[in-house]
Amino acid sequence: MFGKQLGVTETTIPGLMLFDLPVHGDQRGWFKENWQREKMMAAGLPDFGPVQNNVSFNDAPGTTRGIHAEPWDKWVSVATGRIFGAWVDLREGPGFGAVFTAEIDPSRAIFVPRGVGNAFQTLEPNTAYTYLVNDHWSPDAEYSFVNLADETVAIDWPIPLSDAQLSDKDRAHPRLADVTPVGPRKILVTGANGQLGRALRAEFDGMPHVEYAGRDDLDLTGDLASARRWRDYGVIINAAAYTAVDGAESDRAAAWAANATGVSALARVAADNGITLVHVSSDYVFDGAIDRPYREDDPTAPAGVYGQTKAAGDAAVMVAPRHYVVRTSWVVGDGGNFVRTMASLAERGINPTVVDDQVGRLTFTSELARGIRHLIETDAPFGIYNLTGGGEPRSWADIARRVFELTGHDPQRVTPVSTAEYFANAAGPIAPRPANSVLDLTKIERSGFRPQNADDSLRSYLA
Template sequence: MTEYAKPLSVTETPIPGLVVFDLPVHGDARGWFKENWQREKMTALGLPDFGPVQNNISFNDAAGTTRGIHAEPWDKWVSVATGRIFGAWVDLREGETFGAVYTTELDPSKAIFVPRGVGNSYQTLDENTAYTYLVNDHWSPTASYTFLNLADETAAITWPIPLDQVEISDKDKAHPRLQDVTPMPPAKILVTGSNGQLGKALRDALGDAPHVEYTTRDTLDLTDPELGTARRWRDYDTIINAAAYTAVDKAETPEGRAAAWAANVTAVTGLATIAAQNGITLVHVSSDYVFDGTKDGAYGESDPVSPLGVYGQTKAAGDAAVATVPRHYIVRTSWVIGDGNNFVRTMASLAERGIDPAVVDDQYGRLTFTPTIADAIRHLLDTRAPYGTYNVTNTGEPTTWYDIARDVYRLTGHDPDRVTPVDTAAYFENAAGPVSPRPRNSTLDLARITATGFTPDDARELTAGWLSSPA
């Protein structure tokens, strides 16, 4: 008997992501009405905004009809239009909860959200039962499923009507026992720009798991007009965009300007479109260059952008494109130090070669080591932190490039007084080619990222460790 006038509410289950909703059903002598799927109200209660694209109905004539256990590569919103079912769900995803079981009855006043990779099955308890479900991918005969036998002894599901007394397809009878099931792997993660400094750090942070795909410009052209069909994008959960044009001064030339806009805007807009259309989380790395550096104090995530040069303009435009994606993280950073050529290694090399450099002393900020950025990205994804923009640099008092150079000389056993301070205008006045204007203040406020439980290491301590590691 359908229960009327229940408040809309959600109940967690032992299977992560599998949640049951009580639905308000309004009835009278004529029948009943319910909001079977109401995006605004249900997402407010924590349901993922999973973006359904297809609605299916399975009509069952007889009580006892039994189907499953099928784990599919998409999310499902399962409900009952008429009748009742006994539902059983088994976690068939890789991980600690593999094999966990949850059962309950569903009638028109209840629905359940079934995440990708959780095995779904049901047995009808009434005649003329209509079982309906929304999915967030179009059915495909080539989709990869995972199955479990309805009679599996480990799951030990207590079916209301014994399985030897009900209608089951031969295919469902042939599904494997749990010990023979190959768990469904996580949805794919795509990392672009994987040969760059940040890309290498992401390789270290994410490892070589089969579901993580690393691409370079040679293996995936992000500016290709056919990018939208270059992959089956519904198979991806996350795109981490570590590709960018970062030649700040060269961006001021006609050729560099075109290249910067192609990599930092056209390519990013393409990824943003793909992510929005396919429910993918897009992680994008931004820069302190989106600010003009005139603020007194650290820049927060909500401060208005005002870039000075072409590079900063393209990064700001790329950020704006990414911000349109419902599931996005913009990781804004500064003064990046990674594997390969960087300011710290350059200063160490100059010290060893007996060169006494002049280094600017009127630009302020903090160094950011690429492993810190990679770890922060992984933290945001693992903890499912609220989407949006996060500043990520290493910690410590803001300093200048001149101060950092002196630290490098001291840490490598050289006299820091060999470094001479110079202001930005004097440093660049004799430059051989175009020079991009730099923000004088690149200090970023870290309160938001630390509030999620991630506290970056101190920049000066990491500098010492970086210099002691092999080049």
């Protein structure tokens, strides 16, 4: 037992990790660091955030408990004695039913991910079995079980179950064929009725673990902490936002509440519950004054209220350890938008005046939803990502001409003007617009995502 170095062994069950623990002893007894976050994370242990420590004391050899799959992660070890541990993957997927067994003494520990069934049999008297978990017990928690004697699992118990001590409840658990697999942690989409929310519904269509919440379903400015059993969720995609750029100049309280205060509350929930928070941001966090595409590490410098609230929301999200801030621009989706307006004007014979001194790329909500799913499913490194359509940047006037052309109309009917000229006679406050809204896409492309050319997306959208 003595003389080991801290080390980890990958098992035949994904995410189930067996650790060797250094134990130091002398004539007085022994000492070990049973769980040490910094060292064990460096060795590969997820930062699972334990909140409770439990101990199961067992008098006699042959005491057998399990097989229980719980909706939380566990760090299992032994304080005194020795056990035979058995683990069965009860998670939905190709690994369902996989088995791993090992003996655990004070010099070993094992990390058991959510959805993996956990059981043990004591091999020595006075065995103290201890485990850290990253959620508090709840009567609402959903468990899954499989019978200790299941013939398919076929665990070779050192002490036959006929001679072991086990509960009637454990004896009555179902066979593997009758077990409902444990699904993945839930994904919650907020702002689910907006343009991006509808695109996310289409992107995740048919996935039962994805839930959708509109404004009436989840109040981001209310008591979020008790709004859900948050430990059942793995990801929150925040598609809710105040997007009236000009309206924010006068309706400041509403803009700050939706884009900053509510986002801060979501970040707190995510941080407290180990949830990945995906937050959609905007090119308006920049003033548009530089002459190159904006990178993720460029300092924000919002010129208007809308951009200020979005920048504040970005800063709040980055407090959550697991976060993706997805900055985008010129969003087009299902509903009223610039492209639909230009197509309608073209069809009705109206010749529009469109600004030509703002440059950027269109981002279709279907592409934005696809990129968000990519970040989640590939476990891309957390942080800020720019995500827009690809291809050459264009001005709004260029895009208007292209809409006219693709719908069979003369693009010369579009008259270009400066932003100052366009808003010269506007009634009410007008938010400053970034002249340069082009975002550098190098980082997300390195993650393996290839944004579709914005012109190809435009062509498909109009078709």
